[in-house]
Amino acid sequence: MHLLTFEIKTGETKIGVRFNEEVYSLNAVIRAYNETERKSIAEETSLESIIQKNELSGIREAWNWALENRGKTETSRYAIQDVKVKEPLSNPGKVVCVGNNYMDHCIEQNVAPPKKPMIFSKWATSLIGNGETIELPEESEQVDYEVELTVVIGKTARNVTEEEAMDYVFGYTIMNDVSARDVQFEDVQWVRGKSYDTFAPLGPVIVTKDEIEDPHNLGISLEINGEKLQDSNTSNLIFKIPYIISYLSQGFTFEPGDIIATGTPHGVGVFRDPQIFLQSGDTCKLDIESIGTLENKVR
CATH class of the missing domain: 2.30.30.230 (Fumarylacetoacetase, N-terminal domain)
Structure with missing residues (x-):
């Protein structure tokens, strides 16, 4: 469904x-x-x-x-x-994100792939729904885009094994991990630059896990004003969903409704030459196979 x-x-x-x-x-x-x-x-x-x-x-x-x-x-x-x-979930207890989780994204940065999942978070107040507007903050001139397959947790999970992990998944959705790069890199800690209000468009739907046979084989892409800037497949994830859930559940408890954004592929604006950042009037269109299209304008 x-x-x-x-x-x-x-x-x-x-x-x-x-x-x-x-x-x-x-x-x-x-x-x-x-x-x-x-x-x-x-x-x-x-x-x-x-x-x-x-x-x-x-x-x-x-x-x-x-x-x-x-x-x-x-x-x-x-x-x-x-x-x-609207956003399918308005107040998840945790918005967990995985950084540098596509090999091609590591290559475009000229960094080694992480040996363990690289984790950060966004505040739930940054969530907006399909069709709502991404607001550019005055203090940033480098607002970037990131399309991400996002996992919705369905059961309380603590110390689960990789073999058990998929039993704790309710379904999947799409998130745009909007990021103020200048703020993000200046702060060192990423939360503020990733958590401005409107910086987490989510949706448009949650697809129950039974409808997606293999979440690790989905086309994933992003367009700005009709130009495709990200185009990959979730098969390129470095750390797969069962490992991510198991690894994180050793440290903290997942609760129903928590979400995990699993990382973005290559093509983000900050690592392009020349760089591309979101501008007022832009339209972001994110597509993930079997889930749908998440679209937001920028102001």
């Missing part, structure tokens, strides 16, 4: 499932299914609550029924262009 949070024209926020060019209100589907089939599947309040429960069997049951009974779900459906897609 492609789960999302969206806002309709009245301003009401709903949770839903995207299917082709339509969005289904999940709770409307559940109500229709319960009434028609005399079921008692509980409605949901947010994607966070769904992830906390980590139990999708009832939702899948209702969703499969909706796909087979489209005539009974007309009031549940919205055209994608008629809704505002």
Whole structure:
């Protein structure tokens, strides 16, 4: 399922499932299914609550029924262009990021690949949704882009093995790890330069892990104003998802709804010649195969 949070024209926020060019209100589907089939599947309040429960069997049951009974779900459906897609998660407990995790990204910097995952974090207040605006801070002239496959944790994880690690994954989404390079490098510690408000566009959906057979074989790319600047495949990740989860869980506890941005491939602006940085009026378009497109303007 492609789960999302969206806002309709009245301003009401709903949770839903995207299917082709339509969005289904999940709770409307559940109500229709319960009434028609005399079921008692509980409605949901947010994607966070769904992830906390980590139990999708009832939702899948209702969703499969909706796909087979489209005539009974007309009031549940919205055209994608008629809704505002919001960030799927608004306040994850942890936004963990992995640096220098693509070999080609290390090569473009002329640095050796790390021997262990290189970890930093972003604040949750930097999250925005698809279609929202990346705001350029006055104190930076070097705001850069980074497309990243992002893992959503589904269960509490502490001291898990690599073999167990994928059992703790709920799904996948896309993040643009927007970075003020001048601030980042001046501070040495990266958090401030990576965590300005609006510096973590996320979405547009969370794809449940059953829908992606191999997260380590997905095309991943980024365009600015139609020019493709990053183009790679997640097969080029140095540290794979099971290792990252296991390695980090030895040090701290993951909780449901935490997210891990797994790193960006080559092509970031700061290491180009000449350098390319985001400018007011730009449009960032990020694509990851089997997940979708995350698009944001810059101001």
